[in-house]
Amino acid sequence: MINPFAAARLPVVLQTEATECGLACLVMIARYYGHDIDLNSLRKTAAVSLKGASLKQVMTTAGSLHLSSRPLRVELDQLHKLHMPAILHWDLNHFIVLKKIKNGKVHFIDPGRGLRVMSLEKVSDHFSGVALELTPAADFNLLKDRLKPKLSDLWQKMIGLKRAAFQTLLLSLILQFIALASPFYLQLVVDRAINPNDPKILLVFLLGFGALAIIRAGAEAVRGWAILVYGNQMSFQMIGNIVRHLLRLPTSWFEKRHVGDIISRIGSARPIQEALTESVVAILLDGVMALFTLAIMVMYSPKLAALVFGMTALLAVLNLLLYPHLRRTEEEAIITKAIENTHVIESIRASTTIKLFGREAAREAAWRNLFADTINAQTTHGKYLVAQKFLETLLIGLQMVLAVYLGAQLILGESSFATIGMLFAFLGYQRHFTDSATRFLKEGIKFRLLSLHLDRLADIVYEQSEDAQEDSENAISNPAKKGDAGGNIDVDNVSFRYSDNDPFVLKNLDLHIKAGSLVAITGASGGGKTTLMKLLLGLYAPTSGSIKIDGQNLNEFGRANWRAHIGVVMQDDQLLSGTIADNISFFDPQVDLQKVYRAADAAQIHDEIVAIPMNYLSMVGDMGSVLSGGQKQRVLLARALYHDPKVLFLDEGTANLDVETEKKIADVLDDMKITRIVVAHRQELISRADHVFRIEKL
Structure with a gap:
């Protein structure tokens, strides 16, 4: 049966992947x-x-x-x-x-x-x-x-959070109780020192409450330092765990997302970290202190206490009404900023292409439109923040005016307040109550807004890593030790498509590769050659069929274990920011320079590197380097050879080389007696192949 009142409003759900x-x-x-x-x-x-x-x-x-x-x-x-x-x-x-x-x-x-x-x-x-x-x-x-992300899923994995929260809470309690003494100080000065004209007692008050002020300043400094230190520790742990998990996600996850959006999602960890180190303590402490201060005000004057509480309750209701708008507009501001960042990153990376096609003005115009969307979204969000601040200032101001007016009437009427000092003390406690209550409301709203950031982080932290997706129990209980892989690969009746609604890219493939052989994969562009390579590398899982390494299923063998035995050069491989030696060793912390030189020599790039003034210490990166396209491809090949692989995969890995250099590299690879699987269109490698496997486009 359908409930016509099932949903009060149409929810806003933003896509995570580029095509969903x-x-x-x-x-x-x-x-x-x-x-x-x-x-x-x-x-x-x-x-x-x-x-x-x-x-x-x-x-x-x-x-x-x-x-x-x-x-x-x-x-x-x-x-x-x-x-x-x-x-x-x-x-x-x-x-x-x-x-x-x-x-x-x-x-x-x-x-x-x-x-x-x-x-x-x-x-x-x-x-x-x-x-x-x-x-x-x-x-x-x-x-x-609906799977609702929980904040506890994050803090349970962090070390030292409970200790940090306890220390912050303790120091905050000290500060709050010292602050409660200030209104009483005003009452004592007015009623016990000024009216009786007693300078000696005034000096005593000065010394006593001055000492409290010093203690409060010290406690405030220690508390601030504790929040800073533990906040940074929490941030290091949380973001470290997120990035660690992120780097282990499947390749398909990255292919469906924009880089700016991924960076934005990682940034959502910062508000959560601040909430765990500050907001939780503030909510607990300010809530308790607001009630405690309200009780003190009731003892002074129940009528004025009711006024103050009523105005604060009205402010709370208005804040709750604003919350859905704050959440929606904040999410829209985050999304539009991520889209703009993606555009900027892509433009920077493609700066040369943009110049060559004369599209600077077009890219700038597109960025301006995206930037305008970002500004508009931030302005809309800021409008609700301004409204929130306006309501807070208005109600607290009216609350103070009414409290002074009614308090003065009580003194004139010789009612609740016996002295002016008591009125001053009440106003002090009233200020303390409103400060605690408004902080409680603000932090409460901020805490509720964490659901937005949790939802964004959920796309990363709740996605299964490659290790979780494979049969890890078999990989652990029966691992193939490093060095045991012989290089035999069997592809048995493998089919693959990207989703249940997509046509098959590969269908019923059978391929048997013997250790030490050279297999060339050919076919028309778009026929699935690179897809087959990614299946063999464990980047994709077959829709049906199996891939076996030395007779052992790839999942049982373990993807990480398999990749420890192979070297790879893909079409879209990139150099990373660092030296040439760093890139060849892939930033090996215990780099073996002899292996670096040997791999570079095998890739026919050693002589050209030493001819560069800084040779192997020359800096390169993904945005530009001293290397030509052919030199870069040979550095990538040297990187693939550095760890002495048992199997070498080349997806157009020599496409940028001249025929003579390609022949020399092929001769060296023949002497290595390793299994080689190459996607190629040129005859130099195809003619040497022990087996040519042609893929026909479906």
Whole structure:
């Protein structure tokens, strides 16, 4: 049975992968109707390839969620007739969710950028005319099937957090109780020193409360230092764990994401670290101290205490009303900034290409548009922060004015307050209460906003690493020791496609490679040669069939163990920032220079390196170096040979070399008696092959 009140609002779900806008739209609509599913869970059952998803595939996935689909061809002036929320086809390569149309404005959620509002005239520039209505089917059920990231999943793995929190809490308690003495000091000075005109007692008060001020300053300094030290330690541990896990994720995970977005997600660890070292303590402490101070105010004057509490409660309600807007706009600001950063990084990396094609102005214009989106998103978020600050300042100011007015009336009426000093003390406690209460509210809102950062980090930390995806028990219980790999490889009836909705790239392949042989893989461009290499390297897992190393399944052999026996040069390999020696040894902390020289000599690059003024200490990197394209490729080959591999994979690994140099390298590799698997189009390597395996495009 469908609950018509299942969802009060259409949630905003932003895509994580570059091509999963369709899945994100389905998650939003499913949640709207009461099926509370998360994007990560849906992705596991309905993965989308790098090519994206068609409308038919979106409808198929919607059916798995028990949503009935109705595809329509719609004119712009008929959009308002759609059953909303509905999915619209956008820019011929994207899907969005239409939320509502009001006063000639179209309100929609773009999975790539968040909630947007656009005029009908502007929508016409993007809308392709295809829409998809989705409604709950007869067998639709209300489910809670969403994986919600927990903060405890992060702090349980960090050392020293409890100790840091305890020390910070203890020092904060000392500071708070010292601060509570200040209003009492005002009362004593006014009532016991000024009115009786007693300078001696005033001096005593001065010395006593002056000592407390010194203690407070010392405690504040120690507390600040503790937060700084432990905060940095927590940040080092947390971000270190995240990056460690990130580097062990499958290649396919990186292929579906933008670099700017990945960096932005890592940055989400900083607010969490600050929350664990500061916000948790502040929430606990300020909540307790607000109640304690409220109790003191009640003893002074229940009426004024009720006024102060009522105004603060109103502020809390208004903050809760602002929270959904703060969360949404902060997420949109983060996303737009990540998109802008990706554009800048890509432009920097492709700076030479941009210059050669004369596209500087076009790239600048595109960046300005993205930067404008970033500024607009930050401005929208800032608008709600300004509103929050305005309400806080207004209510606290009115609270103080009313408290002074009513307090003075109480003194004149000879009621609760017997002295002016008591009024001063109450106002001091009132200030302390409002400070604690507003800090509690701010930190509480900040703490709730952590769900945004947790959701962003979840895309990294909850993704299975390569080690977790393979049968690690077999790899551990029956490992092949380093050096035992003989180089025999069997590909048995292997098929592969990127997702269940994509056509097969490779189908029913059988390939048997003997140790020490040279196998050339040929075929038309786009036929799957590089995909086969990635399967052999363990970067992809076969959709069906098996790959065996010396008769042992690759998963059982272990991907990391397999890669310890191989050397690889891929088409898109990069040098990293460092010296040539660093790159050949791949930054081996115990580099063997003799092996570096030997590998460089085998790759026919040694003589050219020593001719450079700084020879092996010359700096290179991915953005530029002293090396030509052919020299760079030979350095990459030397890197592949440095660890004396049993199997060498070359994906067009000699394509940039002249025929004579390629022949010399081939002669050296023949003498090494190692297994060589090469993807090649040129005859120098193909003619030497013991077996040529041609892949026909499906």
